[in-house]
Amino acid sequence: MDEVDVGNYVAEQMLAASLAEVARRAKKDAQPFTGKCLYCGDPVADFVRFCSGECSDDYTWLAESRKRRGLG
């Protein structure tokens, strides 16, 4: 292994680690599918989280404003 190979190897390892971190965070933040709109509670298909784009937007806005106020 020459120096270039070592550099590439390190870069690949760092990339892999950051991708794993992104995947881990996405998993943690992901909301479960409950069969109900997460915002208004209307029944929805099992593979969606909101009954409409408006609910999705409102829910996201609420979550963001909670985060900003430090309420998690």
Ligand SMILES: [Zn+2]
């Ligand atoms: Zn809804």
